[in-house]
Amino acid sequence: MAQTDALEIRGLRVAVDGKEILKGVDLVVPKGEIHALMGPNGSGKSTLAQTLMGHPRYEVLEGQVLWKGENILELSPDERAKKGLFLAFQYPVEIPGVALGNFLHIAYQARTGQEVPVGRFHRQLVQKLKLLDMDPSFANRNLNEGFSGGEKKRCEILQMAVLEPEMVVMDETDSGLDIDAVRIVANAVNRIFAESQGKMGVLIITHYQRILRYIQPLHRVNVMMDGRVVLSDGPELAERLEEMGYDFLEKRLHEQAGFVKEPSGSD
Amino acid sequence: MSTVDQKLTINDRLSPQVLKDGEPAWLTELRQQAWETFLRLPLPSTKEEDWRRFDLRGFRWEDYHLATPPPYTVVSSVQQLPDPIQSQLRPADADQWAGLMVFHGPRRVFSYLSEAARAKGVLMDELTTDQPTDIVWQSHLHALIRPDTSKFVAAHAALMNAGVVVVIPPKLVLEKPLHLFFWLDEPGAALFDHILVIARRDSQVTVVLHYASPENLPSGLHSSGLELYAEPGAAVNILCLEEWSKSLYDFQFLRGRLDQDAYLKWSLANFGARMKRLDVHSQLAGRGASTDMLSLTIADQNQHIEHHTLQEHVKENCKSDLLFKVVLLDRSSSVYRGMIRVHPKAQGTDAYQANRNLLLSSNARADSMPLLEIQANEVRCTHGATISRLDELQLFYLMSRGLPKRLAEKIVVDGFLQPVLDRFPVPIVSDKIRRLWENKISGR
Numbered sequence: 001m002a003q004t005d006a007l008e009i010r011g012l013r014v015a016v017d018g019k020e021i022l023k024g025v026d027l028v029v030p031k032g033e034i035h036a037l038m039g040p041n042g043s044g045k046s047t048l049a050q051t052l053m054g055h056p057r058y059e060v061l062e063g064q065v066l067w068k069g070e071n072i073l074e075l076s077p078d079e080r081a082k083k084g085l086f087l088a089f090q091y092p093v094e095i096p097g098v099a100l101g102n103f104l105h106i107a108y109q110a111r112t113g114q115e116v117p118v119g120r121f122h123r124q125l126v127q128k129l130k131l132l133d134m135d136p137s138f139a140n141r142n143l144n145e146g147f148s149g150g151e152k153k154r155c156e157i158l159q160m161a162v163l164e165p166e167m168v169v170m171d172e173t174d175s176g177l178d179i180d181a182v183r184i185v186a187n188a189v190n191r192i193f194a195e196s197q198g199k200m201g202v203l204i205i206t207h208y209q210r211i212l213r214y215i216q217p218l219h220r221v222n223v224m225m226d227g228r229v230v231l232s233d234g235p236e237l238a239e240r241l242e243e244m245g246y247d248f249l250e251k252r253l254h255e256q257a258g259f260v261k262e263p264s265g266s267d
Numbered sequence: 268m269s270t271v272d273q274k275l276t277i278n279d280r281l282s283p284q285v286l287k288d289g290e291p292a293w294l295t296e297l298r299q300q301a302w303e304t305f306l307r308l309p310l311p312s313t314k315e316e317d318w319r320r321f322d323l324r325g326f327r328w329e330d331y332h333l334a335t336p337p338p339y340t341v342v343s344s345v346q347q348l349p350d351p352i353q354s355q356l357r358p359a360d361a362d363q364w365a366g367l368m369v370f371h372g373p374r375r376v377f378s379y380l381s382e383a384a385r386a387k388g389v390l391m392d393e394l395t396t397d398q399p400t401d402i403v404w405q406s407h408l409h410a411l412i413r414p415d416t417s418k419f420v421a422a423h424a425a426l427m428n429a430g431v432v433v434v435i436p437p438k439l440v441l442e443k444p445l446h447l448f449f450w451l452d453e454p455g456a457a458l459f460d461h462i463l464v465i466a467r468r469d470s471q472v473t474v475v476l477h478y479a480s481p482e483n484l485p486s487g488l489h490s491s492g493l494e495l496y497a498e499p500g501a502a503v504n505i506l507c508l509e510e511w512s513k514s515l516y517d518f519q520f521l522r523g524r525l526d527q528d529a530y531l532k533w534s535l536a537n538f539g540a541r542m543k544r545l546d547v548h549s550q551l552a553g554r555g556a557s558t559d560m561l562s563l564t565i566a567d568q569n570q571h572i573e574h575h576t577l578q579e580h581v582k583e584n585c586k587s588d589l590l591f592k593v594v595l596l597d598r599s600s601s602v603y604r605g606m607i608r609v610h611p612k613a614q615g616t617d618a619y620q621a622n623r624n625l626l627l628s629s630n631a632r633a634d635s636m637p638l639l640e641i642q643a644n645e646v647r648c649t650h651g652a653t654i655s656r657l658d659e660l661q662l663f664y665l666m667s668r669g670l671p672k673r674l675a676e677k678i679v680v681d682g683f684l685q686p687v688l689d690r691f692p693v694p695i696v697s698d699k700i701r702r703l704w705e706n707k708i709s710g711r
Contacts, residue, residue, distance in 0.1 A: 053667045056659060081669035093664035097682025103668075106678060111669030142682070159668065 004069045006030040007052075007085075007167050007201060012063035014044075014051050020061065021047040023227035031166060032198035034189075036212050036238060037205045039224035040246040045205045046090055048224070049171040053077055053087040067167065081111055084166030088156035088173050094144040100155065101125060101139030104162050111163050128161040132188050149176040157188050168202045174211035186214030209242040225250060293405050294394075301414040301424030308418040320602045320634060321544060321573060326516060331488045333428055334372035334456035342377055345369075352376075352450050355479050359695050364475075365443040366391045371450050373428040373458065387439050394430030394461070403432055407463055411494040411522035411550075419518040419544075422459065423490040429460040435470040435501075444473035444506075444693055451480045451511075457488040464493070466501035466529075473504035473692050480539070484512035489540075492520045497529035499553060504532045504692040508700060511539030513570055520546045527553030527582075534691040535562040536700045537572060538707065548577040551585035551613075560589040563687045565680075565704045566599035566631075576605040578620065580613040580646075589620040592687050594680055595631035596708070606638040607650065613643045620650035625683050627657050627676055677708045 007029045014022035021044045029035045039045050051058045052065060054077040064071050072080055095103070105121045108114075126136050132154045144152050153173050160168055170189070174182050193200060204215065212218055212235070221238045223231040225246075230253055231237065241249065310326070311318040342348055345361050352369060361367050365384045368391065369377035375393050384391075392400050414424035431447055451458050466472055480487065489511065497503050503523070511517055517540035523531045533547055549558035558578070566572050578587040593601045603622040624633035635652035657679050665675035684704060691697045 053663075055663055076672070077663055077666035078669050078671050078675075081667055087667050089664065089667075093661050095661055095665065095679060095682070097686065098678050099682075103665075103678065106674070107665075107668040107670060110671070110674060163668065 005032075006066075006068075007203070008064075008066040009048075009052075010064045010066065012048070012051070012065065013061040014047055015059045015061055016047060016057060021227055022051070024063070025224070025227070025229055027222060027229050027232075029167065029201045029203045031201040033219040034193060034202040034204065034215055034217060035219060036215075036221045036235075037203055037224055037229075038207070038209075038221060038238065038241060040250075041207065043224045044227040045207075045224055046171055049087055049090070049169050049205055052080075052169055053085065054080055078110070081163075081165075082113075086160050086163060086165030086168045088153075088160055088168065088170040090171040090173075090175065092144045092147075092152040092156055094142075094147075096142055096145050098143045099140055100143050103143050104139075104159065107159075108162060125162060128158055131161060131191060132158050133184050134158065150178070150181045153177055154181070154185065157185055157192075161188065161192050164196075166200055168200065170202065170204045170206075172205055172207065174206055174208065179210070182211050183214055186211055190214075190216050209238045212238045223249065225253070291401055291405070294408075297409065298425045298427070301409075301421050302426075304415050305418060305421035305425050308415070308421055310418055317575070317604070320600070321542065321571070323542075326542075330486060331455055331457040333426060334451060334453055334458050336374040337371040337376065339376070341375065345377060348377060351452065351481065352448070355450065355477070356448060359446075363443065363695070364446040365389070365441050366445040367448070368393075368431060368446070369448045369450070370429050370460070372453060372456060375429070381443070384441060388436040389439065389441065389445075390432065390434040391445060392432055394427075394432065400432050403434060403465065404430075404463065407465065407494060407496065408461070409492075409494075411524055411548075412492045412520050416520070419490045420492070420520060423461070423492055423518070423520070426457070426459045427461045429458060430462070431460070432463045432465075433472075433474060434465045435467055435472045437467040437498075438469045439467075440471040441473070444475045444504075446475045446477065448477045449479070451478075451487055451489070451515075452484060453487075454485050455487065458491070459489075460491045462491070462493040464495040464503065464505070466495070466497045466503045468498045469500040470498075471502045473506065475693055475696055476505070476507040477696075478507075478509045478511060478539075480510075480512045480515065482512055485514050487511070487515040489515055490518040490520075493522065495521075495523040495531065497523065497525045497531050497556075499527040499529060501526070502530040504534065506534040506536075506691060506693055506696060508536045508696060509539055509543075510703060513539055513541055513568060515540045517543040518546075519544070522548045522550070523558065524550045524552050525556035525558060525585075528555045529553060530557050532559040532690075532692065533561060536691075536703075537562065537564040537566075538703055540570065540572065542571045544573045544575065546575045548579060549587060550577075550579045550581060551587065552581045553585075554582045555584050556582070557586035558588070559690070560587065560591070561687050561690055562591040563684050563700075563704075564591075564593045564601060565596075565684075565707050566594070566601060567596035567707060568599060569597070570599045571601070572599070573602040574604070574622075576603075576620075578605075578607045578618055580607070580609045580616040580618060580643075582610075583613055584615040585613065586617045587619065590687060590690075591622045592684055593622070593624045593633060594683065594704070594708075595624065595626045595628065595633055597628050598630045599628075600632040600634075602634045602636075603652065604636045604638070605650070606640060607648050609641045609643050609646050609648065611642040614645040616643060616646040616648065618646070618648045618650075620648075622652045623683070624652075624654040625657065625680065626654065627680070629656070673709050677705065680704065680708050 366380040
């Protein structure tokens, strides 16, 4: 039975350039909760993020992604955005000549279908910039062009704050940030989440535990390995992983009955 | 008059109808010489470096005839002009211009010059035998555009069937622009218009050229020339908006010669033509002269648009700044070939040249060839060319924020072209240019 207020991933298999990366992912993120998805490099976390948003290069072999009960895999990225999905990119893309403020104004109207006067929109934007400790002059800069790594990541969260999504996937937003910036980003996410009053779900994809330390509330931690979600538990799992390391976990999982890792290149 | 005479069939005499009543002997002579040049020169071939990508295999002179005048003569108000012309002239009224001249095919059908401009001695006239126009024509015509440059220039010189001369008297600052509008709505018609602009010492003027045809005009040929003289201290803006149908062959030769401390800005917007060659030269012939050369082109379907530029630094301490931007959709293609030439005397030259291409389709193709020829040693010359594609990743990123594909493409194009348009001199024309590119991007 599909959950009507959740992002529900069922048996999702995805290939990139003919190589299968996701080998049957099952994961549920309800609205009103913050989940983490952790895992070693190459486990398929980013592939999942890009697939959820509809990147054209990712080929879905099997499975479903249900959002509020509807399979969204056939929808284009903009249609998914209009339904409330948002992806904070691991590598935000530079768009020369397009000012951030103008872009967000257009995007907000496209996403919500509402017309908002420029003046009012700009006042709101300035508020959101403050939330992320960003200078108002950012609005006039070209989208991601010449931004530092940290600025790009903050700009992603800014866009999330402005576009008011209902389901957010943050793809390694913490990577490349110093600890102060991690705290600013985490606090902003907490604020946006609190203000949404249960209308937003968040999936934080990360390699490390450190951003999760600042996320309040954190409802669940999922671990991905070799294209599958292999473990799912409360927030304390994040700390345990930090102590044990992924290698240790991998070994433990191998020892468990019923977990058989496919030999690589078995297709 | 036989039909052969009306066609541009290659024979050894001019079509008689191009010889207007009372045309002066010097002009007839000039036509005759140009016609001989035309007959002598071969059609440019792709074996020539300069025409390498301009495939003229589908072009036949026999397909064209000299544009015939419309079935009405001069009207006294814009409201009496045919509807399509009126709608092209909107939203501006005649009095938003210091002068307005409308050509329907080869015929001037409307002409307006404000009292103020007339009183101050501004001359804006058709090619006539009246004094002093005739003298101005005779001493300047084809001095900057030599008929033997190519077969198309020779044809233009021999068969010129519309002409305008503009003279701005010394020290006069004309606040409002002069506007020349050309409308071609006859299939297979050839228009060879020639425009001569002389800005006397310390004068200032903006001239707006607008070429348009019905969108579905099935064929046509346009080969035009503009010669501009900016005398010492003069400042001139030439803005040219071209929106031919996508079936025309278009050859445009624009030449500016600048005297000491003169300034010239080209602002060019190119939308139409099946195949087009735009040839723009700024010749900095007096000390301290400077020029800005701006152009934007948006091509789609199978359009092929070429831009050939020359920044010629003849004298010392001159400045030239060129920015040509090109957006290509579908299977369209473009060429940019730009030369900075610095003569031995031109010390203290400051020359800049940039050609930027944005490709929105994997089937589009842009070629960019910046060329330098520097014979002075104290110069600063920079040039750069970029060809970038709106890539899959940029589109995905923008779409992930809720923008449909077309809108995502549009905002990238807006961001790409707007900085050029911001430097164009006439806001009311800029609005129109922006609407035209928006339609071209989102109307597919």
